[in-house]
Amino acid sequence: MDFTYDDEQLALREAVRGLLATTYADHDSRRRTVAEDPGFDRALWGRLAEMGVLGLPFSEEHGGVGAGPVEIGIVCRELGRVLAPEPYLASVVHAGGLVAAVGTPAQKADLLGRLSAGELVLAAAGTAPGTGRASGAAGVRASVSGDAWTLDGVADPVVGGESADVLVVTAALPDDAGTGVFLVESGAAAVTGYAAADLTRAASVRFDASDATPLGEPGRDLRASVATIADLTRIMGANQALGVMESQVRATTDYLKSRKQFGVTLNTFQALTFRAADMYVSLELATSVVDWATMTIAGGDRHAVADAADRAGLQVSRAGRHIGQEAIQLHGGIGMTAEYAVGVGTAHLEVLDQWLGNGLHHLSRLSARVTDHDLVEALS
Amino acid sequence: MQLELSAEDAAFREEMRTFFTTEVSQQIRDTVLEGRHLTKDQIVESQQVLNAAGLAVPHWPVEWGGKDWTDLQRHLWHEEMQRAGVPIPLAFNASMIGPVIAQFGSQAQKERFLPATANLDIWWSQGFSEPDAGSDLASLRTSAVRDGDDWVVNGQKTWTTLGQHGDWIFTLVRTDPEVKKQAGISMLLIDMTTPGVEVRPIELIDGGHEVNEVWFSDVRVPGDLLVGEPGQGWTIAKFLLGNERVGVAPVGATKRALATLKTTAADQLDDPLVRARVAELENDLLALELTALRVVAHSAGGEPHPASSVLKLRGTELQQAVSELALDLAGPASLAARAGDDSPQEGWARRSAPTYLNLRKASIYGGSNEVQRQIISRTILGL
Structure with a gap:
């Protein structure tokens, strides 16, 4: 059991973070990108292809890299940190995942190769x-x-x-x-x-x-395969949401340390610092479940993956509401503005959640299964 | 990143599971699993069974009965014990004073106290809090004044859990009123049969006798019962309280309590609202357990991971939340809290209100949850 990234995974994270920083160094860059068609940066998409990021989930024979779920999760988390509008989840993880799961060998070779090369968007x-x-x-x-x-x-x-x-x-x-x-x-x-x-x-x-x-x-x-790819996409979406929340917690603590009111910085007020502490608690708990769910994919049991998707989905949904709302509240008015990343992050969390499965949806599914087990086993 | 336990750790977990479910008396385990009170004799018996197998104090130094386990092994030991309904070794002995004496005590103190502490031949009580020193522990006033080789102690301690069973009490006392408040504190070990020590029960909202006041009137304590150096008490207390936070999130026991509730209140699980509350709690407990595993995996050199504050904070909230669900499921049957055993109401339902009330303590002790938020906001977030 190990919840840490190895050296190669850390290197991937740094490389992706570095590349994304060239395009989304600040929130203004993201604002400009989404304001114009196609709503994401084609040049960045091409560089993600060159780095092998677009082919990460797919086997080498189909033009991909053959990486595991942890690596894909790392990419999604980094995309979330900068609120990147690139359609990685939709195109690579979800649509590409469907092709990889059910396509014929010829379809995979054709579509996944071009998708990995950045020549085709699905x-x-x-x-x-x-x-x-x-x-x-x-x-x-x-x-x-x-x-x-x-x-x-x-x-x-x-x-x-x-x-x-x-x-x-x-x-x-x-x-x-x-x-x-x-x-x-x-x-x-x-x-x-x-x-x-x-x-x-x-x-x-x-x-x-x-x-x-x-x-x-x-x-x-193909119902079973379609459901499994939806579950995988949910878990990767949870990774992306985690990246958003990390940024929100960091931005909020930075703001509390620098913003002055009544002649003092906001971190003077315990009413605010305690709420920031609770945001941190939500982030840590969500991180644990998302890491666990991501690792569960590698086990290959589709029922276990479905369960993990519900559990990560519910946890991230709850954490996203909590952190997303508090990030705006603790910033005050500036958090409401489109020019500032924090409130837009809250919108992004909500879009991810409603698209991929919100708390109500996952709680409903988990509730239906509540008598199927005695205890929920964290470690098999 | 990898989810599976290593073969070695999986075998270790199996070994623990087998031992706890076969070697500790079923009667004791049932008492724990059903949420009933253990007698002193049951607590002593259980710890002595563990100690005979070398499983009472695995985190102590090896020469005093420790096991030199990894943090993960210690975590698995702790979880499996709770899962099986085995009482955790008495915290005052195993988690608090034992490690303190092993770390700060003289050789004579170690030899005199550690074997008897591990085996629960001595039942220790904790004498830290005072009426005017709760979360602000350093403002304590109980005094110890030098008289020849002895110390003479006067003052009052409070919230002394299970002090009615106590043979000895480890106390924080003020030995120097002239210096900065933290620097004037020392730790004294006091035989509770010494003249001038008086234990008075405090009745709690659940009707139980769990905590006490302990009064000291000119209590004479031999000088060789001071731990470490005079003035070192605050350092020792921080060491002790740091250890306390590590095991303070009872993940396994709370999971077990929720699972038991699914069985005892099975007829109410047709209600989708009840199922949703159970499902949400199960997910929250999974998040807590996985966070505990992350903390365990990242703790270095015995220092508690800063995120252990998350465990205490959230662990106690969930412990309380499960007790709230139990009370809600008991409903009107919970009114029979103090009815006799001939009550037609089921035991779990009769215990639900006292348990709910009793567990309000969990967010207060061990560094109140507000103290934990302070630690998180200052130490982790730098606020």
Whole structure:
């Protein structure tokens, strides 16, 4: 049992942190980036590809790096620290994860290679991981005529959908045969982009007899794989949220030490420092569960991963509300402004949470299982 | 990063689990698991079973019965003990005065006290808090004045837990009123049968007799019972209280209490609101346990990790929260708190209100949770 990063993981963290700092040295850079299309920095995306970060989860034979969940978690945490709007979770972790899980060898080699190289942006459409409909696909239906598949319906929100070249769409198979996953060229669907509350981009995607290519074996029910990739994405989203919260706790303590009112710095007031202490407690507890959940992925048991995703999701949701709200409150008015990172971080936490699975969703799932065990075992 | 225990640690955990569930009497373990009070004899018996197997004081120096375990092994020992319902070795002996004498005591003190302390042949009480010195311990006033080779002690201690069983009491006394308040404190070991020592019970809101006042009137204490040097008491107290925080988050016991509640109140688990409260608590306890593991893995050289304040703060909150759930599930049956054993209400329900009230103490002792927040904001956050 070990909760520390090894030297290579620390080096990865420093490298990613250093690269992100060149683009998002301050919050102004992020503001400028999200204000213009495509809502993230294409040059940074290319440099992330060169560094191997975009191919991190995928095997070397498919053009990736073949790294483990801890490494992917490190990247997500660093993206969270600077509120990076790049669609890493949506494109690489979620959509790429679906391709890697269910694609044919030829599809993987083609799509994952180009995704890793930064030549192709993917987005997952048709399900949001945390809606409770994760393994279904009520909004989009697939039809088949001969060998030709088409899709109809609406997927919304499709995070990163606006700039995706290929959509990885989860859709209901004909004759209630379960859930299929399809590839749709973005030109074959009507994509309407918008900004979410944190100014990252999402889209509403309408399919109208849109040509689609089955991912993997045509007609096969892929519900279990779709759910597992949603769980993995939830855990990586929890890592990203942790990065946001780390920054918020640090910014808040720095502010309390420097901001003066009544002629003294704010850390003179115990009413404020105690609240900062409670933020730290929430951060530490959330870190423990997120690290644990990330390590659980390596074990490969999909039921254990589903449980870990619910547990990390609930913990991070609670911590995000607490830290996100207190970060604004302890900053006062400046925390309400768009020019300051703290309040935007709170918006980002909320977007991650509502997209990937909020506290209510995870608590509901955990509650259903509460009589399945005597104790929750931290260590197997 | 790796989640699995090493083969060696997994075997160690199995060894502990087997010992605790087979060697300590079922009657004692049931008493703990059901949240009933242990008698003095049960506490002594349990500790002596552990001590005979070398498992009572594993964190002491090896020459005095310690095991030279890793912090993780000590953590696993502590957790498995709680999980099995084995009483934790008496904290005053095993966690407080034992390590202090081993660290600061004379050779004669070590030989006289350590074996008897490990085996609970001596029951120690703690004489730190006073009516006007609680969280601000350094303002204590109980005085010890030199008279030849002896010290003469006068004053009052309070909140002396289980002092009614005490054979000896380790005290902080003011030996020099002229210097800065921390510098004038010393630690004296006092035989509680000495003339002038009086123990008076304090009745608590749960109806129990758990704590006491201890009065000292011209109590004569031989000079060789001062630990370390005169004026070293504050340093010793900080050492002792630092140790206290390490084991103060009863993760295993709280997990066990919640699991037991799922069985005893099983009929109410059809209610989704009840299930949600259980699920939320289970998740919070998982977070606490994993944080304890992180702290254990990162503690260096026996120094408590600064995040141990998180464990005390959150551990006691969750201990209290589980007792609140028990009380809510007991509902009207909890009114039978002081009914006799012929009450038609179930034992767990009758105990729920006293337990809830009793556990309010947890956020006060061991450095109150406000003191923990102070430590976090100052030491960790630099505020």
